[in-house]
Each structure stands twice: as C-alpha cells, then as structure tokens.
Amino acid sequence: FVVVSGSGEAEERLRKLAERRICSCDDPGSEGTDLQYVDIQIAIVEIQARHTSTDKILQDALLTFPHIEENAAHPIVFFDERMEKSLQREDKIMKVLRDVIGGKDEISFYLEYQPKLDLNKSRIIGFEALARLRIDQLGQIPPDEFIALAEKKLLINELGNHILQLAADFLGRMQGQGIEDITVAVNISGIQLLREGFVEYLQRAPYLSGRILQAMEFEITESVLLEHYEQINETLEQIKRMGIAVSLDDFGTGFSSLSTIGELHIDTVKIDRFFISRISRLPDQDLITSDIISMAHKIGLLVVAEGVEDERQEAYLRKHGCDIIQGYLISRPLAEQDAVAFLRDYNDSEREQ
Ligand code: C2E
Ligand code: MG
Ligand code: MG
Numbered sequence: 001f002v003v004v005s006g007s008g009e010a011e012e013r014l015r016k017l018a019e020r021r022i023c024s025c026d027d028p029g030s031e032g033t034d035l036q037y038v039d040i041q042i043a044i045v046e047i048q049a050r051h052t053s054t055d056k057i058l059q060d061a062l063l064t065f066p067h068i069e070e071n072a073a074h075p076i077v078f079f080d081e082r083m084e085k086s087l088q089r090e091d092k093i094m095k096v097l098r099d100v101i102g103g104k105d106e107i108s109f110y111l112e113y114q115p116k117l118d119l120n121k122s123r124i125i126g127f128e129a130l131a132r133l134r135i136d137q138l139g140q141i142p143p144d145e146f147i148a149l150a151e152k153k154l155l156i157n158e159l160g161n162h163i164l165q166l167a168a169d170f171l172g173r174m175q176g177q178g179i180e181d182i183t184v185a186v187n188i189s190g191i192q193l194l195r196e197g198f199v200e201y202l203q204r205a206p207y208l209s210g211r212i213l214q215a216m217e218f219e220i221t222e223s224v225l226l227e228h229y230e231q232i233n234e235t236l237e238q239i240k241r242m243g244i245a246v247s248l249d250d251f252g253t254g255f256s257s258l259s260t261i262g263e264l265h266i267d268t269v270k271i272d273r274f275f276i277s278r279i280s281r282l283p284d285q286d287l288i289t290s291d292i293i294s295m296a297h298k299i300g301l302l303v304v305a306e307g308v309e310d311e312r313q314e315a316y317l318r319k320h321g322c323d324i325i326q327g328y329l330i331s332r333p334l335a336e337q338d339a340v341a342f343l344r345d346y347n348d349s350e351r352e353q
Contacts, residue, residue: 002058011078018042018076041068045079063087089138093146094153096135101158109133111166112333113184115342116304116326119318122350124343126183128219128326129167130333151191160192161201168207170336171215182343185217185247190224194231199238210243217245219270222254229260236265247304252292262299268324269296273307276327279316280309290320297321 003021005014025038043064051057064079099105113127133141150156167186174182192198202208208216218239225232236246247268248261252275261269275289289305296303305317308327317325331342 019074041075113339114333115331116324117330124346128185156189156191165207168212171212183215183217185219188218213243219247219249221249240265268302270304270306276305276307279313293320293322
C-alpha cells in the first residue's frame with residue numbers, strides 16, 4: 001500500500017502515523033474461521049523534485065526496506081540518501097566483480113601475498129594470499145566488504161574459484177623458477193565449503209595439479225563451523241586427502257574449544273590478532289596465548305600467530321614455542337614480484353649467516 005501524507009509533516013508525526021498503521025494490524029481479522037495475521041513494514045520517503053515519477057518514489061521505498069533494523073520496536077524506516085549511495089556502491093562493486101569473473105577485467109582484482117616466517121628454521125615458508133579490489137571511482141575496497149557482498153549476492157563460489165586459480169598460477173610460476181617448499185594459503189568462505197560439488201570441482205580443476213595441491217593450504221574461519229560442524233568436517237577430510245593442508249583462521253574468536261578442534265580435520269590453528277595484540281599490553285600476565293599454543297601442540301597442531309606487529313610479541317611467541325608468525329613486523333602483504341624478491345632476500349641472507 002502507498003499512503004501519501006500532506007506536505008511538511010514532521011518526522012515524529014510521520015512515525016506516529018506509521019506506528020498506528022502497524023498497531024491497527026496487530027489484531028488478526030476475525031472474519032470467517034481462519035485468523036489472518038499480517039506483517040507490516042513501513043518505508044517513509046520524502047517526495048522531492050528528483051522524484052519525477054511514481055516509479056522513482058517506489059524505487060526509493062524499495063531500497064529503504066532492507067534497512068529496517070531486526071530488533072526495532074516497530075519496523076519503520078526513513079529513506080536516507082546514504083542508502084542510495086551504498087546501493088550504488090554495491091552495484092558498482094558487483095559489476096566489476098562480474099567482469100572480473102567473466103574475464104573482461106584483469107586489472108581491478110588481484111592478490112597480494114603476506115609472508116609467513118617459521119620461527120625454528122628462521123625461514124619464510126609460505127604466503128597467505130589476500131584478495132584486493134581497486135575500482136577507479138571508489139579506490140581500494142576492503143576485502144571484508146567485497147567478500148561479504150559476494151557472499152550475499154551468491155557470487156562467492158565463482159569469485160572463490162577465480163581466487164584459487166590466481167593463487168595456483170602464482171604457485172606454478174614460483175615452482176617454475178625453482179622455488180620449492182613454499183606454501184600458499186587461500187582463504188575459503190564457508191559458503192564455498194558448504195557448496196555441493198566443491199570437492200569435485202577441486203578434483204577436476206585443470207589448474208590444480210598434484211604439485212600445486214601439495215603446496216596449497218586452505219584457511220577457513222572458525223565461525224562457519226558453528227552451524228555445520230559435521231558437514232564441514234567431512235568436506236575438510238576430503239580436502240586433506242587431496243593433499244591440501246587446512247588451517248583454522250581467526251582462532252579464539254569463535255565458539256570452538258580445543259576439544260572440538262581435536263576432532264577437526266585441520267593441520268594448523270591461526271591465533272587471532274586480538275590475542276597477539278594483547279601481548280604487548282599485558283606481556284607477563286598473558287597466559288591465554290601461551291596456553292593456546294601448548295594445548296594446540298598437545299593435539300598435534302601447528303600454531304601460526306597472525307597480526308604480529310612488534311618485537312615484544314615475537315619474543316613472547318618464540319619463548320612459548322609458537323611455530324610460525326605472520327604480520328607487519330615481518331612484512332605487509334606484497335605484490336607478486338615483491339613477494340618473490342622478499343622471499344629470496346630473506347632466505348638467502350639466512351643461509352649466509
Ligand atoms: P584474514 O584471513 O584473517 O587475514 C588477515 C588480515 O590481517 C588481512 O587483512 C591482513 O592484511 C591483515 N594483517 C596482516 N598482518 C597484520 C598486522 O600485523 N596488523 C594488522 N593490523 N593487520 C594485519 P585484509 O587483507 O584486509 O583481509 C581481511 C579479511 O578478508 C581476511 O582476514 C579474510 O577473512 C578476508 N579475505 C581476504 N582475502 C580473501 C579471499 O581471497 N577469500 C575470502 N573468502 N576471504 C578473504
Ligand atoms: Mg586468513
Ligand atoms: Mg585471520
């Protein structure tokens with residue numbers, strides 16, 4: 001239904017009007033024998049000069065509905081120009097991502113690689129691949145934003161496959177240059193893991209040869225395990241059987257206890273940055289991080305610390321037996337050429353020492 005109100009109504013009065021409409025529907029109609037409940041949501045749009053047709057007004061109303069807050073007392077929302085801006089931004093990002101997947105745009109989307117340092121060997125043993133998106137009018141888009149959007153718009157499976165291929169190609173180029181024993185970790189969305197046919201896709205993908213699979217690692221976040229533990233664990237078992245290592249990302253932020261992790265088909269836990277950043281603030285009392293390390297070791301897992309930014313953190317992690325560290329202290333995520341140069345410099349200079 002559309003209700004048109006006279007000009008210049010104050011926001012508060014409009015809200016009251018809307019609330020009354022909603023309340024008048026709280027009582028299910030008692031006509032006949034079946035009670036009919038009606039759910040109402042109200043979007044309020046101020047008609048302005050740019051609304052040159054009813055369609056334009058309705059369009060604004062439609063893009064306002066998704067902004068209704070889930071737990072609001074009344075499902076009422078006012079149109080705001082920022083909503084239109086954010087929709088335009090989403091549309092633009094989605095268009096570029098579709099072009100990227102369709103092979104029409106090879107520039108906007110790329111991967112950066114952040115080195116991982118093995119504390120025992122004092123060598124760079126691999127990289128984490130991190131997705132990057134740069135759009136002319138919008139600048140750099142944070143991965144948290146475009147990955148979440150791709151998940152929402154059901155584009156993550158195709159985008160995820162594209163990312164896998166870019167990472168595999170990078171591994172192939174390194175192996176072609178004689179760089180062996182270096183792993184590349186790819187972040188995998190929970191939606192990809194839950195998709196039927198994901199493992200079959202991996203088995204058939206022409207770019208995933210045996211040598212590539214052996215050097216590849218998947219990072220999965222803890223939060224996806226919450227609802228689909230059994231199903232995901234089965235998929236992880238199949239993935240590991242293919243030779244891909246599996247790492248539990250952002251560990252400590254989700255629900256899992258070390259006991260459930262004992263049954264998970266993973267090789268590594270990555271302790272979330274939150275725990276690492278605590279170390280410099282509470283260096284001596286910080287038992288949690290050292291406990292996580294020793295308990296993970298007891299169940300046979302490797303431990304990576306992410307977000308290591310200063311030497312104090314490194315010293316603490318070294319002292320408590322953490323296996324691998326990653327973070328700005330070692331290096332920021334790098335473009336491919338810089339990543340390879342960094343790897344060569346670091347490992348060669350270690351050999352000389
Ligand atoms: P993540 O997998 O936990 O990646 C680590 C994030 O921490 C990255 O942020 C990295 O740039 C940042 N980081 C690394 N070292 C430090 C440090 O020392 N200090 C601080 N403050 N930050 C550090 P980024 O690149 O913005 O990625 C954010 C998240 O987006 C990732 O978290 C991951 O969940 C997701 N993501 C990134 N690339 C992909 C991808 O290809 N696929 C999927 N599904 N998700 C991705
Ligand atoms: Mg990760
Ligand atoms: Mg992480």
